[in-house]
Each structure stands twice: as C-alpha cells, then as structure tokens.
Amino acid sequence: xxxxxxxxxxxxxxxxxxxxxxxxxxxxxxxxxxxxxxxxxxxxxxxxxxxxxxxxxxxxxxxxxxxxxxxxxxxxxxxxxxxxxxxxxxxxxxxxxxxxxxxxxxxxxxxxxxxxxxxxxxxxxxxxxxxxxxxxxxxxxxxxxxxxxxxxxxxxxxxxxxxxxxxxxxxxxxxxxxxxxxxxxxxxxxxxxxxxxxxxxxxxxxxxxxxxxxxxxxxxxxxxxxxxxxxxxxxxxxxxxxxxxxxxxxxxxxxxxxxxxxxxxxxxxxxxxxxxxxxxxxxxxxxxxxxxxxxxxxxxxxxxxxxxxxxxxxxxxxxxxxxxxxxxxxxxxxxxxxxxxxxxxxxxxxxxxxxxxxxxxxxxxxxxxxxxxxxxxxxxxxxxxxx
Numbered sequence: 001x002x003x004x005x006x007x008x009x010x011x012x013x014x015x016x017x018x019x020x021x022x023x024x025x026x027x028x029x030x031x032x033x034x035x036x037x038x039x040x041x042x043x044x045x046x047x048x049x050x051x052x053x054x055x056x057x058x059x060x061x062x063x064x065x066x067x068x069x070x071x072x073x074x075x076x077x078x079x080x081x082x083x084x085x086x087x088x089x090x091x092x093x094x095x096x097x098x099x100x101x102x103x104x105x106x107x108x109x110x111x112x113x114x115x116x117x118x119x120x121x122x123x124x125x126x127x128x129x130x131x132x133x134x135x136x137x138x139x140x141x142x143x144x145x146x147x148x149x150x151x152x153x154x155x156x157x158x159x160x161x162x163x164x165x166x167x168x169x170x171x172x173x174x175x176x177x178x179x180x181x182x183x184x185x186x187x188x189x190x191x192x193x194x195x196x197x198x199x200x201x202x203x204x205x206x207x208x209x210x211x212x213x214x215x216x217x218x219x220x221x222x223x224x225x226x227x228x229x230x231x232x233x234x235x236x237x238x239x240x241x242x243x244x245x246x247x248x249x250x251x252x253x254x255x256x257x258x259x260x261x262x263x264x265x266x267x268x269x270x271x272x273x274x275x276x277x278x279x280x281x282x283x284x285x286x287x288x289x290x291x292x293x294x295x296x297x298x299x300x301x302x303x304x305x306x307x308x309x310x311x312x313x314x315x316x317x318x319x320x321x322x323x324x325x326x327x328x329x330x331x332x333x334x335x336x337x338x339x340x341x342x343x344x345x346x347x348x349x350x351x352x353x354x355x356x357x358x359x360x361x362x363x364x365x366x367x368x369x370x371x372x373x374x375x376x377x378x379x380x381x382x383x384x385x386x387x
Contacts (some may be wrong), residue, residue, distance in 0.1 A: 063100060082125045116149075122148035124163070124167065211251055311332060341375060353372075
C-alpha cells in the first residue's frame with residue numbers, strides 16, 4: 001500500500017510538472033511570436049524609409065531590443081537570448097553567440113527556478129557552443145547542469161531530457177569516457193524509442209551518436225548497423241537528399257574504410273558528395289570534405305585517375321574556405337602527392353610534398369606511407385622526410 005501510494009504520488013507530481021511546463025511553454029511561445037513579429041515589422045519599408053534591411057540586421061536589432069524591452073520578463077528574455085544566440089552560433093558568429101548565451105544563462109540562474117524549462121534551454125544552448133569550439137570540459141559541465149534542470153522540469157523520461165543525454169554522451173565519448181558515454185547514449189535512445197514515432201529524426205540522431213562511439217571502440221559491426229538504421233530513418237523522415245543523410249553516410253563510409261572494405265565505401269562517399277553539392281553549392285567547405293574523402297577512398301582502392309580531379313577540387317575549396325594553418329589544407333596536398341606518385345609523376349609528387357612539408361611544419365608525417373613507397377630511394381624525398 002505504501003509503495004503504491006508513493007508511486008501514485010510521484011506520478012501525480014510528474015503530471016503536474018508536465019502540465020505546468022506545457023502552460024509556460026504555450027505562454028512563452030506566444031510571447032516569442034509577438035516579439036519576432038514586431039522585429040520583422042521594424043524592417044518593413046514604412047519603418048526603414050525604403051532602405052534594404054538584411055536578415056543579420058534584423059537579428060542584431062532583435063538582440064539589442066531583448067535587453068531593454070524585456071527586463072521585466074525574465075523567462076521570455078532567456079528564451080529569446082538563447083534562440084538568437086543559437087542562430088548566431090549556426091552562422092559561425094561565435095563571439096556574438098557567446099555574449100547572448102552567457103547572458104541568458106546568468107539571467108536564468110538568477111531569476112528562474114531550478115525546475116524552469118528555460119534554465120535547461122539556456123544551459124543546453126551554451127553547452128552546445130562550448131562543444132562547437134572544442135571546449136569539452138565546459139560543455140560537459142553545462143550539459144550536466146542542463147540535464148539536472150530538465151529532469152527537474154519534465155521528469156526523467158521526456159524526449160527533451162533525451163536530447164541533453166545525447167549531447168552529454170557525445171562529450172563523454174570525445175573525452176574518452178566510453179562507459180559513461182555509452183550509458184548516456186543508450187538511455188537517450190531508449191527514451192526516444194519509447195516516446196517518439198519509429199521514424200522520428202531524433203531516434204536517428206541517437207543512433208548516429210552510438211555509431212560514432214562503437215566505431216571508436218572497434219565494434220565496427222555494431223557501428224555499421226547503427227549507421228545503416230539511422231540512414232533509413234533520415235531518408236524516410238527528411239528525404240533522400242537531406243544533409244543529415246549525408247552526415248550519416250559519411251560515417252558509414254568511414255566505418256567501411258576502417259574495416260578495410262574500400263569498395264563498399266565508394267557508394268556512400270559518392271552520395272555524400274551529391275547531397276552536399278545540392279544542399280550547399282559547389283564551393284562549400286563540406287563539399288570540399290566530401291571530395292577529399294571520396295578521392296582518398298578511390299586512390300587507396302587503386303583508382304588514382306578518378307581520384308585526381310576530386311583531390312584537386314578539394315584543395316581549391318579548402319584554400320578558399322579554411323584558415324592558412326588548418327590541417328585539412330595540408331592533408332589535401334599530401335593526398336595529391338600520393339596520387340601523383342601512383343600515376344608515376346615523380347617530379348609533380350615531390351613538388352607537392354615540398355608544399356606539404358611547408359604547410360605541416362615538417363616531414364615527419366611522410367614516414368611509413370605505403371603510397372609514397374616508390375619515392376623511398378630518391379634523395380629529394382629523404383630530405384623532405386628529414387625536414
């Protein structure tokens with residue numbers, strides 16, 4: 001009887017908590033809609049005297065208005081700071097994003113209760129920014145706090161809780177805490193499979209995270225199964241040409257390469273390139289990555305003729321889109337040198353290797369590369385290795 005009463009009480013508390021969260025969310029969503037509507041009205045020709053207003057200007061204007069117009073509305077202020085901060089982050093404007101997200105977190109901690117959903121929303125957003133800039137210690141700390149706040153607000157089995165579990169699991173995976181990562185990611189997947197439709201994209205997201213983790217532990221069969229299932233879900237839910245399909249196919253190609261199945265890696269790598277060219281245009285950095293990966297697979301599987309134009313194009317995109325010291329630029333040059341060696345163009349290969357050594361700051365990476373073995377007896381090559 002006591003156990004039954006306790007369980008009923010817990011269930012009632014969770015139901016009330018979820019009901020309260022739903023009411024707050026509805027109110028906040030309405031207020032957000034009104035605020036954003038006003039932001040776009042300010043960009044109308046009547047307000048701007050016919051001057052052209054960019055989307056970035058609307059975003060900046062909205063960010064400025066949050067501070068002054070919403071001082072008495074902390075929940076709404078936190079939601080909008082986090083929302084606009086997330087947009088800045090997606091645009092690669094990390095300093096602007098950090099400013100807004102830091103203020104959102106500070107405001108939420110000082111003004112909102114620990115079980116308010118907006119607190120976890122802000123913490124999760126700031127954690128994601130830390131993750132994007134490779135500050136995994138900060139990301140893990142913020143995700144842990146966000147997880148506690150979201151469980152307090154929504155209970156332990158809500159899909160929104162699963163989202164933070166997935167984020168925290170990815171951080172633990174990248175920092176080498178494999179056991180903790182696996183528990184977090186498996187719990188995230190279990191929640192989503194219980195709460196969501198079978199082809200919901202969030203289930204695929206959990207599968208992708210687990211595929212990464214399993215690949216890192218050497219369980220390539222398990223990783224392959226997870227990645228294939230995720231591809232199917234994304235294709236059915238989002239369409240065959242969605243960038244998330246490309247992301248997952250890229251993982252699948254990497255798994256096949258690691259397993260030594262180069263022939264099986266070609267088809268998914270080609271599809272990654274096709275999807276990204278449609279989604280991002282011909283000169284995007286992610287297209288360069290797809291070109292490089294496909295060229296490397298073709299080269300290592302013995303088809304340097306097909307690989308060469310892809311590698312050349314990848315290098316052009318990297319040179320145009322990446323910072324001078326980015327390691328991917330050196331990787332592209334090295335791949336071109338390997339291809340030139342395969343095609344028996346020794347002078348071209350040595351010229352590219354000299355360029356690689358300049359970019360990489362030394363020739364140590366040239367040791368023990370099978371495709372460069374035909375150059376081993378050339379004193380120019382040995383000199384480059386020793387630099």
